[in-house]
Amino acid sequence: MSALARARTGGRFISFEGIDGAGKSTHIATLQRWLQARGHEVVLTREPGGSPLAEQLRELVLHQPMDALCEALLIFAARRDHLQTCIEPALARGATVLCDRFTDATFAYQGGGRGFNLQVLAQLEAWVQEGRQPDLTLWFDLPPAVAAARRSAVRSPDRFESQDDAFFGRVRDGYLQRMTAAPQRFARLDAALAPEAVWQQIEAALEAQPWW
Numbered sequence: 001m002s003a004l005a006r007a008r009t010g011g012r013f014i015s016f017e018g019i020d021g022a023g024k025s026t027h028i029a030t031l032q033r034w035l036q037a038r039g040h041e042v043v044l045t046r047e048p049g050g051s052p053l054a055e056q057l058r059e060l061v062l063h064q065p066m067d068a069l070c071e072a073l074l075i076f077a078a079r080r081d082h083l084q085t086c087i088e089p090a091l092a093r094g095a096t097v098l099c100d101r102f103t104d105a106t107f108a109y110q111g112g113g114r115g116f117n118l119q120v121l122a123q124l125e126a127w128v129q130e131g132r133q134p135d136l137t138l139w140f141d142l143p144p145a146v147a148a149a150r151r152s153a154v155r156s157p158d159r160f161e162s163q164d165d166a167f168f169g170r171v172r173d174g175y176l177q178r179m180t181a182a183p184q185r186f187a188r189l190d191a192a193l194a195p196e197a198v199w200q201q202i203e204a205a206l207e208a209q210p211w212w
């Protein structure tokens with residue numbers, strides 16, 4: 001698609017998902033450079049967060065104890081502000097938005113991991129997003145034990161990263177359910193492979209898109 005046609009139809013929205021330790025951060029940065037080298041305006045953002053208000057809510061969600069409903073409400077409040085002030089304006093001017101996690105993470109972590117009511121999440125999703133979904137979701141999938149080994153090598157854990165393999169197994173099942181409900185939007189990547197092999201899967205997923 002030419003830059004002009006892309007501007008007319010709006011930009012593309014790509015989200016990145018997976019359990020903590022799946023290795024998505026490296027690939028998001030690589031994809032940003034790859035797209036910029038092809039002339040795209042790229043907006044790189046993340047959830048929870050991505051706008052000044054949403055970043056403040058992120059701090060609370062990741063570090064303060066709270067019940068599951070409170071967590072879900074804050075995450076969707078952050079998402080609403082992020083959509084209105086960052087994502088929608090970027091898409092409207094034809095930019096490609098790369099978002100490190102989006103609503104699939106809420107269904108996977110709050111729904112799958114915490115066992116929170118999926119119907120409530122679906123209602124919040126409908127109110128907050130008004131139909132907006134990513135055009136493509138890259139799901140970095142790998143076994144929880146492999147991800148745990150990677151996490152232990154790098155950082156001090158937040159409220160989610162400190163969960164056990166059983167929690168991340170439920171998160172992974174949550175992602176699988178989301179993919180099963182919207183298979184056309186998802187590309188499942190084997191994130192246990194070496195970084196070069198994962199990158200090849202990302203390129204293939206992009207090139208398979210009809211709008212690419």
Ligand code: TYD
Binds near residue numbers: 062101109161
């Ligand atoms: P992450 O995006 O992996 O950032 P970092 O690499 O800096 O740790 O971490 C965000 C955490 O928030 C991650 O553990 C998943 C969690 N999360 C939810 O529980 N629900 C959500 O809706 C989102 C977007 C994230």
